[in-house]
Amino acid sequence: MELNTYAKNTWCPGCGNFGILIALKQAISSLVGKGIAKEKMVMVSGIGCSSKIIDYLNLNSFSSLHGRPIISAEGIKLGNPGLEVIVFAGDGGTYNEGISHLIHAAKRNIDITVLIHDNRSFALTTSQFTATSPKGFKGKSTPEGSIEEPLNPLKLMLASNATFIARGYSSKTEHLRDLIIEGVQHKGFSFIEILQPCISFFNTFQFYNTRVYKAKEDNLISKKEALKKIEEWDYNKNNTRIPIGIFYKIQKPTYEKSLFKDFDSFKGENKVDLKQVLK
Amino acid sequence: MTKDYSILIGGAAGQGSRKAGLIIAKLLSEFGYRIFIYDDYQSLIRGGHSFSQIRASKSNVLSHREKIDFLLALDETTIKKHQADLDKKGIIIYNSDEVSLKKKNAVGVAMETIVKKAGGTPIMGNTALVAAFAKIIGIDWKTLEKLLKKELKKFQELNLKIAEEAFSSTKNLVKIEKLDQKPLPLLTGNEAVALGVVKAGLIFYIAYPMTPATGILHYLAKHKKDFNIKVAQLENEVGVVNAALGAAYAGARTMVGTSGGGFALMTEGLSLAAQSETPLVVIESQRMSPGTGVATYNGQGDLLFVLTAGHGDILRFVIAPGDADEACFWAGKILNLSWKYQTPSILLIDKEVSESTFSFDTGILDEVKCEKSLLWDKKGKYLRYKKTRNGISPLAFPGEKNVIVKANSYEHDEFGITVEDEKEVEEMQNKRLKKFEEMRKEADKLPAVNVYGKKSAKKAIIAWGSTKGPAKEAAEKLGIKMIQPVIVEPFPEKQMKNALKGVKKIALVETNGLGQMEKVLNCYGIKVDKKVLKYNARPFLPGEIEKKLRKF
Numbered sequence: 001m002e003l004n005t006y007a008k009n010t011w012c013p014g015c016g017n018f019g020i021l022i023a024l025k026q027a028i029s030s031l032v033g034k035g036i037a038k039e040k041m042v043m044v045s046g047i048g049c050s051s052k053i054i055d056y057l058n059l060n061s062f063s064s065l066h067g068r069p070i071i072s073a074e075g076i077k078l079g080n081p082g083l084e085v086i087v088f089a090g091d092g093g094t095y096n097e098g099i100s101h102l103i104h105a106a107k108r109n110i111d112i113t114v115l116i117h118d119n120r121s122f123a124l125t126t127s128q129f130t131a132t133s134p135k136g137f138k139g140k141s142t143p144e145g146s147i148e149e150p151l152n153p154l155k156l157m158l159a160s161n162a163t164f165i166a167r168g169y170s171s172k173t174e175h176l177r178d179l180i181i182e183g184v185q186h187k188g189f190s191f192i193e194i195l196q197p198c199i200s201f202f203n204t205f206q207f208y209n210t211r212v213y214k215a216k217e218d219n220l221i222s223k224k225e226a227l228k229k230i231e232e233w234d235y236n237k238n239n240t241r242i243p244i245g246i247f248y249k250i251q252k253p254t255y256e257k258s259l260f261k262d263f264d265s266f267k268g269e270n271k272v273d274l275k276q277v278l279k
Numbered sequence: 280m281t282k283d284y285s286i287l288i289g290g291a292a293g294q295g296s297r298k299a300g301l302i303i304a305k306l307l308s309e310f311g312y313r314i315f316i317y318d319d320y321q322s323l324i325r326g327g328h329s330f331s332q333i334r335a336s337k338s339n340v341l342s343h344r345e346k347i348d349f350l351l352a353l354d355e356t357t358i359k360k361h362q363a364d365l366d367k368k369g370i371i372i373y374n375s376d377e378v379s380l381k382k383k384n385a386v387g388v389a390m391e392t393i394v395k396k397a398g399g400t401p402i403m404g405n406t407a408l409v410a411a412f413a414k415i416i417g418i419d420w421k422t423l424e425k426l427l428k429k430e431l432k433k434f435q436e437l438n439l440k441i442a443e444e445a446f447s448s449t450k451n452l453v454k455i456e457k458l459d460q461k462p463l464p465l466l467t468g469n470e471a472v473a474l475g476v477v478k479a480g481l482i483f484y485i486a487y488p489m490t491p492a493t494g495i496l497h498y499l500a501k502h503k504k505d506f507n508i509k510v511a512q513l514e515n516e517v518g519v520v521n522a523a524l525g526a527a528y529a530g531a532r533t534m535v536g537t538s539g540g541g542f543a544l545m546t547e548g549l550s551l552a553a554q555s556e557t558p559l560v561v562i563e564s565q566r567m568s569p570g571t572g573v574a575t576y577n578g579q580g581d582l583l584f585v586l587t588a589g590h591g592d593i594l595r596f597v598i599a600p601g602d603a604d605e606a607c608f609w610a611g612k613i614l615n616l617s618w619k620y621q622t623p624s625i626l627l628i629d630k631e632v633s634e635s636t637f638s639f640d641t642g643i644l645d646e647v648k649c650e651k652s653l654l655w656d657k658k659g660k661y662l663r664y665k666k667t668r669n670g671i672s673p674l675a676f677p678g679e680k681n682v683i684v685k686a687n688s689y690e691h692d693e694f695g696i697t698v699e700d701e702k703e704v705e706e707m708q709n710k711r712l713k714k715f716e717e718m719r720k721e722a723d724k725l726p727a728v729n730v731y732g733k734k735s736a737k738k739a740i741i742a743w744g745s746t747k748g749p750a751k752e753a754a755e756k757l758g759i760k761m762i763q764p765v766i767v768e769p770f771p772e773k774q775m776k777n778a779l780k781g782v783k784k785i786a787l788v789e790t791n792g793l794g795q796m797e798k799v800l801n802c803y804g805i806k807v808d809k810k811v812l813k814y815n816a817r818p819f820l821p822g823e824i825e826k827k828l829r830k831f
Contacts, residue, residue: 005696006696007697039679040677040678054685055697059683060682060683063697065521065688068547071514071517071521071525072524073525074525075485075523075525075526075528076525076526076529076677078511078525079482079526079527079529079530079533080530082678083529100514100515259509259511262503263509269478270480270481270507270649271507274477275644278639278641
């Protein structure tokens, strides 16, 4: 299966995005093998380095605006619930510009999969702090260091009632591949936060390599257990280990199934007799 | 009495004046009258003062008028506020348990006593008032009973008991003639918009509530099963517009609705629609702006905004219907146009069109069709942005076999891959500009400009949107011409200049403070001689325009 396009890759050499691209392609091949038709997959991106990924994939895609890929993806799913929709977005777009869409998508449990390429900085605009940058982050807009404490996006997702919450690391591609497969197969809102070094502006490669570990995936339906794992690292401290893996997974009815239970799909002209309704 | 009646029913919010007004309108509609209801209400849920002004006439009417023939007062405030507008021969019907009027032509109804005796709740006073009015104008009990049974499903027996008591204790004073015309259904402009788009193949309506567009959301949500459509309320207008673009990309004919403030938030989506060539229909129902403005009152201040909203070169249709029939037809048409040209479109209406109630000509529905979009012929490799002679690239949707559909908010090549190269950027821009030429031709073929009044007159009024109604009536009285541009973008220059042939003097009438349509007309070399503007958040009355243009 040819998943590459003729587009020239413009990521920096050594960028964490390459690991995500590799994991994704493997996951797509595996999902196609499991019976999901390739033409039913739609990749949605926002703006930023992460979002260039769709140009490198020979798959249906919709490039949305900064902060909006999640809500665009929701529209695609609602427009045709038969599609498998995967979102690629950065921390800036998701946790800064478009955070309301993330929260509401999780709250309504719409069946899409969201991958966050979290390099904890705005990189394509040449380095500014985002919602997950550590306090003291020295970007071009905060030369003396950011004064804000970071947000823990997984905690936010747990509070928003996401039904699938996981964290991966771009350098652990096989592990990430499996997370993506699980996320896409999960019926409901799947949130996968991916730790990703930015080789040019925030190189966290060594930092993650020495701290990241695969957490035990047991009792995934317990919010309490999930919170314990999620709070192990607060995106600020340097002295803790960082768990990756699936932290929380429960089953709930999906938004689109409940919303469209009475809808009978049709093509072309709507055959209902409007004059009858007026009587 | 003439066959053109004006009835005002008012009270505090929560007293049910709107519902009572609608029942009265339906009674008169059953008698063959054509109806227009102006609803005036404040941005509050209980208290204050709200009223409905019903006009019932032999011929079509599109606005209310100054003089009232019947003043129905649920409270004392209504009498104080409106009795000056009562015609010399007019009749006041009031709550005699609250006030006592020592006037000729004033009929007291012991609303509270009647309601209490029947064991009802205070809001049922409106039923007593309606029944008393029916008796005064000579409507028989059977007709009234039949309608009340249809309209009042809750506490029906109780309401009928109240109605019967009020009916039998009131004397008949006048006789309203039954007309030899078939009754027409009564619809708000918002409801007419909904019917038009459903007929044109709407699949999905997405919105965030905002007055005065909320009625579309309510109506479609209530009837989603009857219409077999999808309806969703999302987190905010930014979400609404971006979800709509996703849904359209997936192949669903989608529409969104809002007012000026919500539209301001949607403008990034308008720009994305243009760049990604995704069909998008926005219903923008204006209210008095800027800012939060006067939330439940009228204004036409968003014209220049919708014409220029969004960053970059955006090709768009802007269509401004002036009543329910037009709203239905053009809502359907604009959905078709948006899908034909894969471009954003705005149906610009206002509170007067949205929330007023009209006698609706169901024949309009036969004029609305679901026109097919240009689809991919399944030959060769699919290119979402294929360069064609007229700039329109065939559509395909994700999920189709052997097709990869790449839509892009960045400038892109034919397949949809991001480009920055100067030649490729210019070529794609040219492709889209070609579409605009086609859109211009299309607008010229449509009935984009309406002409009313005396066709050979040397003086003309230009008015758009809901101002059409009072302006048309004033022009007919003054014996001058009235011209209504319906399509505003692409501007129907030829049709407008045709309509202006022989016209020596132009008066522009609109409800904003700047005279925004004048700026549009100036772009095409059309000069306005007099501007009649109103910006107190209320619509024009025909008489006001007539007075201002008598010496014009």
